[in-house]
Each structure stands twice: as C-alpha cells, then as structure tokens.
Amino acid sequence: MTEEFFEKKLAAQPIAAIPGMIAFDIPVHGDNRGWFKENFQKEKMLPLGFPESFFKEDKLQNNVSLSRKGVLRGLHAEPWDKYISVADNGRVLGSWVDLREGDSFGHVYQTVIDASKGIYVPRGVANGFQVLSETVSYSYLVNDYWALDLKPKYAFVNYADLALGIEWHDVENAEVSEADKNHPLLKDVVPLTKEQL
Amino acid sequence: MTEEFFEKKLAAQPIAAIPGMIAFDIPVHGDNRGWFKENFQKEKMLPLGFPESFFKEDKLQNNVSLSRKGVLRGLHAEPWDKYISVADNGRVLGSWVDLREGDSFGHVYQTVIDASKGIYVPRGVANGFQVLSETVSYSYLVNDYWALDLKPKYAFVNYADLALGIEWHDVENAEVSEADKNHPLLKDVVPLTKEQL
Numbered sequence: 550m551t552e553e554f555f556e557k558k559l560a561a562q563p564i565a566a567i568p569g570m571i572a573f574d575i576p577v578h579g580d581n582r583g584w585f586k587e588n589f590q591k592e593k594m595l596p597l598g599f600p601e602s603f604f605k606e607d608k609l610q611n612n613v614s615l616s617r618k619g620v621l622r623g624l625h626a627e628p629w630d631k632y633i634s635v636a637d638n639g640r641v642l643g644s645w646v647d648l649r650e651g652d653s654f655g656h657v658y659q660t661v662i663d664a665s666k667g668i669y670v671p672r673g674v675a676n677g678f679q680v681l682s683e684t685v686s687y688s689y690l691v692n693d694y695w696a697l698d699l700k701p702k703y704a705f706v707n708y709a710d711l712a713l714g715i716e717w718h719d720v721e722n723a724e725v726s727e728a729d730k731n732h733p734l735l736k737d738v739v740p741l742t743k744e745q746l
Numbered sequence: 747m748t749e750e751f752f753e754k755k756l757a758a759q760p761i762a763a764i765p766g767m768i769a770f771d772i773p774v775h776g777d778n779r780g781w782f783k784e785n786f787q788k789e790k791m792l793p794l795g796f797p798e799s800f801f802k803e804d805k806l807q808n809n810v811s812l813s814r815k816g817v818l819r820g821l822h823a824e825p826w827d828k829y830i831s832v833a834d835n836g837r838v839l840g841s842w843v844d845l846r847e848g849d850s851f852g853h854v855y856q857t858v859i860d861a862s863k864g865i866y867v868p869r870g871v872a873n874g875f876q877v878l879s880e881t882v883s884y885s886y887l888v889n890d891y892w893a894l895d896l897k898p899k900y901a902f903v904n905y906a907d908l909a910l911g912i913e914w915h916d917v918e919n920a921e922v923s924e925a926d927k928n929h930p931l932l933k934d935v936v937p938l939t940k941e942q943l
C-alpha cells in the first residue's frame with residue numbers, strides 16, 4: 550500500500566478513449582482498525598459526472614466476485630451500465646473494450662485499480678480484469694438484471710486477442726472460464742447498435 | 747469454508763427479536779476462479795420482503811470497510827436503513843441492538859455472517875461487528891447521507907455494556923475507535939422517537 554492509496558480527494562476523470570467511461574478517485578480513510586470508504590455516494594458523485602441515467606429505471610444489482618491471483622475474467626459487454634470497484638486490499642488490471650458501433654469501436658483502456666478507484670463503464674463496453682494480488686474482492690453496481698437465458702444476447706470479445714493490445718501478465722497461464730476462452734476475436738465481433746443497448 | 751457456504755437458495759428470514767430486521771441467504775457460486783454472488787438483486791429480493799421503502803427517497807450510498815482480526819466497530823444507529831454484507835472470504839460476529847422507543851427497545855440479535863448472508867437493518871437499530879477472520883471486507887448499502895457535523899444526532903450504545911449480553915470474543919483486547927469506547931450504556935440511551943428516524 551503506497552501513501553497514494555489513502556485520503557485522495559473525490560474526483561472524476563473522463564476516459565478519452567472510451568466515450569462515457571469515467572475513472573473516480575475515492576477517498577479511503579485509514580485508522581487503527583483498517584480503513585473505511587464511501588465507495589459510492591450518489592449525492593457527491595452525480596455533480597462530478599456520474600450519470601443520473603444510471604438510476605433511470607430504478608433497477609439495482611450489486612455483484613461481488615472473489616478471485617485468486619492470476620484469474621482473468623472477461624471481456625463482457627452487457628446491456629447495462631456498471632460501476633466497478635475493489636472492496637479489499639487487492640489489485641486488478643482492469644481492461645475495457647468499446648464494442649458499440651461508431652468511431653470508438655475497438656478502443657481499449659486499461660489501468661490498475663485498487664480500493665481507491667471507482668470506474669464507471671457504460672453499457673456496450675466490454676469489461677474484464679486480471680487479479681494482481683493474492684486474492685481480490687471485486688464489487689460492482691449494475692442497473693439491469695442478468696439472466697442465463699439472455700446470455701446469447703450479450704456481447705463478448707476474446708481476452709487473448711492480440712489485436713486488442715492489452716498487456717496482460719503471463720496470459721497463457723491465466724485462470725479463466727471455459728466460456729471466456731471461446732469468445733470471438735475483435736474482427737469477428739458485430740458492433741452493438743443503439744437499439745441493442 | 748464449509749459446504750454450507752455455496753449454492754444456498756435465496757431466502758429471507760425475519761428476525762423476531764428486532765421488528766423489521768431480515769436475514770437473507772445469498773447464493774454464492776464457486777468455480778475454478780473463486781466465486782460470484784448477486785449480493786443485492788432488487789427484483790428478486792423485493793418479493794422476499796426487502797422493503798420497497800429503502801428506495802423511497804432515491805438516495806444511495808455504498809460503504810466498504812476493511813478490518814483486521816479482533817477489530818470491533820459499533821454500536822451505531824443512524825437515521826437510515828442498512829443492507830449489510832461481507833464481500834470476501836472473511837467472517838464477522840454481527841450484533842444489533844434496537845434503540846427505537848417501544849416494546850423492542852434494548853432487544854439484541856447476534857449472528858456470524860460471511861459472504862453467503864445479507865442483513866437488512868432498519869433505521870434506529872444499532873449496528874456493530876467483531877472480525878473473526880484475518881481480515882474482512884464489510885460492505886453495505888444505506889439510503890441517506892452521513893455527515894460529520896450530524897454525528898451528534900446519531901445514536902450509539904456501548905459495545906462493552908454487559909447488560910446487552912453480547913458474546914464478543916476477548917472483548918478486553920478488541921481493537922476499537924476512541925469514539926466507540928465512550929458511547930453510553932443502554933440504561934443511559936434515550937430511545938429514538940419516530941420523529942427522529
């Protein structure tokens with residue numbers, strides 16, 4: 550843990566490569582017990598650019614996954630928005646690929662995130678990460694509901710596609726799901742239309 | 747981790763001692779990467795009794811704290827509702843004390859929670875926990891906004907009050923905040939009125 554982790558000022562930084570994506574600095578307060586953070590605080594984050602549209606349909610789901618070092622999950626684009634965060638002392642290499650039709654199709658953004666970061670990912674942008682710490686708790690909010698039988702309608706791109714230029718660590722030995730091994734290369738992905746999102 | 751942890755059926759159990767409190771069983775799906783859970787899923791949990799009133803004012807905050815073994819936080823009652831969970835492989839001894847005026851004032855509930863549990867705590871019920879694992883990530887949703895200068899208006903009861911009958915582990919050596927050491931005994935707590943909540 551570097552000094553950089555604690556007491557950042559709450560701030561938002563739009564990600565130029567992927568329109569609508571926003572990286573938040575989250576203040577983490579440390580003391581004798583550990584630390585505390587307001588991971589999401591609607592009243593403070595809306596004025597900084599967190600989209601009000603996230604709450605438009607009054608739907609809310611909070612997902613949490615626990616993953617071991619070397620695990621790689623992704624890259625998945627679904628018809629809902631995501632607000633992504635790390636909920637413990639872990640770190641991930643987060644990667645995102647724009648799968649929406651238009652000028653930014655195929656654009657990639659990657660950055661290391663720990664608990665002092667929050668990432669807003671608009672619908673249609675594929676989301677993935679690789680675990681850099683021994684374990685990581687990865688927690689996110691979404692505004693629509695997943696269903697197994699809708700999975701064929703979601704869009705995916707293969708994490709191992711070299712055309713993406715993502716700098717994974719030792720990707721050959723990454724622990725992944727069978728499903729994630731079989732997603733298409735970017736060149737075979739049909740861009741998501743506005744109607745699909 | 748016992749077998750009990752994985753693949754519970756989503757279910758809700760009202761806590762008789764404290765009206766409005768609900769314990770949820772949360773399905774946790776394990777695989778080669780770790781696990782995944784829908785920690786909160788509005789559409790599935792409202793029909794099971796998660797109060798629709800939680801969303802009445804369209805306010806939302808997600809807090810996350812990371813604590814080491816032996817840390818004890820609490821007991822705090824604020825004028826907002828809480829949905830509480832564990833976001834990693836850790837475990838806590840959760841404890842709750844009803845500070846609302848009425849028949850259930852002073853009623854206590856305690857239970858061990860891990861990631862396969864979610865606890866709904868209505869406003870006016872004091873919330874606390876002690877960490878049983880090496881570390882724990884504790885994550886919760888609230889529906890109103892904390893402010894330092896409002897702290898005098900929040901209600902607290904001293905975790906060490908023997909009258910509560912809470913079975914903490916080695917409470918003398920618990921790692922706590924200075925503030926938590928100085929909260930009143932139950933007998934000195936002024937019950938919270940409906941108007942205060």
Ligand SMILES: Cc1cn([C@H]2C[C@H](O)[C@@H](COP(=O)(O)OP(=O)(O)O[C@H]3O[C@H](CO)[C@@H](O)[C@H](O)[C@H]3O)O2)c(=O)[nH]c1=O
Binds near residue numbers: 613
């Ligand atoms: C996304 C989702 C999944 N599941 C179930 C299905 C499986 O039993 C288990 C894991 O699902 P998978 O489809 O393998 O999830 P995974 O590959 O980890 O990907 C999801 O989880 C990742 C990590 O939390 C996210 O980064 C991805 O955006 C998300 O799609 O959880 C649910 O019950 N609800 C869900 O919302």
Ligand SMILES: Cc1cn([C@H]2C[C@H](O)[C@@H](COP(=O)(O)OP(=O)(O)O[C@H]3O[C@H](CO)[C@@H](O)[C@H](O)[C@H]3O)O2)c(=O)[nH]c1=O
Binds near residue numbers: 587810819822875884
């Ligand atoms: C509750 C709250 C606190 N803070 C700041 C104030 C301090 O710098 C730091 C820790 O605050 P404390 O008042 O010591 O929090 P703590 O004793 O851990 O208790 C809070 O956090 C606990 C654990 O997450 C909860 O179980 C309690 O209900 C909640 O009141 O976080 C915020 O910035 N926002 C908040 O909402």
